[in-house]
Amino acid sequence: MEIYYNQTRNRPTVMTLGTFDGVHLGHQHIINLAVKRAKELDYDSSLFTFFPHPLQTISPDKAPKALTSWSQKRNIIQNLGINQLIVQKFDEDFSQMPYQIFIEDYLVKRFKVKEIIVGEDFRCGYRAQGTPAKLKELGKELGFEVQSVPSIKINNQDIGSTYIRNLILDGKVSKVKEQLGRNFSLDCKVVKGDQRGRKLGFPTANLEPLADYVLPPLGVYACRVKLADKIYGGAVHLGVLPTFDKNKFSIEVYILDFNQNIYGQRLELEFVERIRPEERFPTVEGLIDRMKEDVRVTREILSNTDQQLENFNKYYG
Incomplete structure (x- = not known):
């Protein structure tokens, strides 16, 4: 797996985006879909993520405690078969960027994105205005497809980072594996x-x-x-x-x-x-x-x- 910080690439790519907080089984499902789709199209598979967690910049008092270190996160993603890990510094300037500029200038022009695969709750851009529906509309103009993936459940419980944190805080560490996969x-x-x-x-x-x-x-x-x-x-x-x-x-x-x-x-x-x-x-x-x-x-x-x-x-x- 290659890691990029603001570089450009020439090969077309299938990309998934997000904070991937904990890289739980829901995240892994989306990443696996991106890897599979890239192989079908003979494209690169890419994962675009942010460092630090966006809330540490936007609203530090609401920023969640970590489920993984950066090293752990990188290793888990690498083991899922992604070709490229793209890391974006999430600072004050970046937080003000409209989603249209982010998608066109960062993803389409720099990384030749041809397909985006994200969770149905994905948001990006200034004030989180870039929803999957809006990305699909933008894709028609810029030439990429968007696949929005519904959340998945285990034992009738949605997989989610907040739920995992609550399990840990309650001392129910043996149940965490159901959601993290580890x-x-x-x-x-x-x-x-x-x-x-x-x-x-x-x-x-x-x-x-x-x-x-x-x-x-x-x-x-x-x-x-x-x-x-x-x-x-x-x-x-x-x-x-x-x-x-x-x-x-x-x-x-x-x-x-x-x-x-x-x-x-x-x-x-x-x-x-x-x-x-x-x-x-x-x-x-x-x-x-x-x-x-x-x-x-x-x-x-x-x-x-x-x-x-x-x-x-x-x-x-």
């Missing part, structure tokens, strides 16, 4: 902590998220850790360590069957299931006993989900 995960860097976990017999990696993510409630979660092309099981704690009267929020993961120094490294933390809320224990010994139980429950959860994945791949893979 577990919700954080792109993180391992940073120095106070090494308290090591003293308790559970050495943890202290994590610094690399995006302003939406986060689930404080507590302990079964997770998976992707590190250097390997995947490990783990138990992650989000909280302020009330047993030790800490007031500083931290994310600490205990990686199962792992004993390496990974300070400064980058990893991906994948939430699988919530185990319990954060608790204050009267004694350190009580906390240690609960941590042992957390690890036991984590192993059980991960073992069950591994078996579910194996069964899925056996019958549907």
Whole structure:
């Protein structure tokens, strides 16, 4: 996949546009349609997106917390087979541009767009006046087709970024996979902590998220850790360590069957299931006993989900 910032291309293209917030299964459906259509026509397939999220420029107080980092978003899109990823800086000047100028000057002239595939709720241009219906009218004049794709449902629920965020905020991380097509995960860097976990017999990696993510409630979660092309099981704690009267929020993961120094490294933390809320224990010994139980429950959860994945791949893979 090639990535472009304001360049031009000479080959005709089928393009899909949007913020692709989270690149959930609804987004993936639209992207797959664009890839398929481009292959049918022997055109390039392109995805035009914006950075940062438009609301961070238009109305920062209403901007949503991230579901992916930029790196995660790019990798997910690349794995869907798009030929070109086009990134537009969404600043104040760009936000004032009428949709007609955006479509003609940016898409038709620069990228030879012959077909546009977007969701039915897509909007672009100044004050979001560029609806799919208006794009179709403009296409008759400028020589491109427009396909408007209805939203899709899973278990009678529309797939949507806002709904996914609400699931995460409610701690229902195990249900997120139904909408994202994957577990919700954080792109993180391992940073120095106070090494308290090591003293308790559970050495943890202290994590610094690399995006302003939406986060689930404080507590302990079964997770998976992707590190250097390997995947490990783990138990992650989000909280302020009330047993030790800490007031500083931290994310600490205990990686199962792992004993390496990974300070400064980058990893991906994948939430699988919530185990319990954060608790204050009267004694350190009580906390240690609960941590042992957390690890036991984590192993059980991960073992069950591994078996579910194996069964899925056996019958549907």
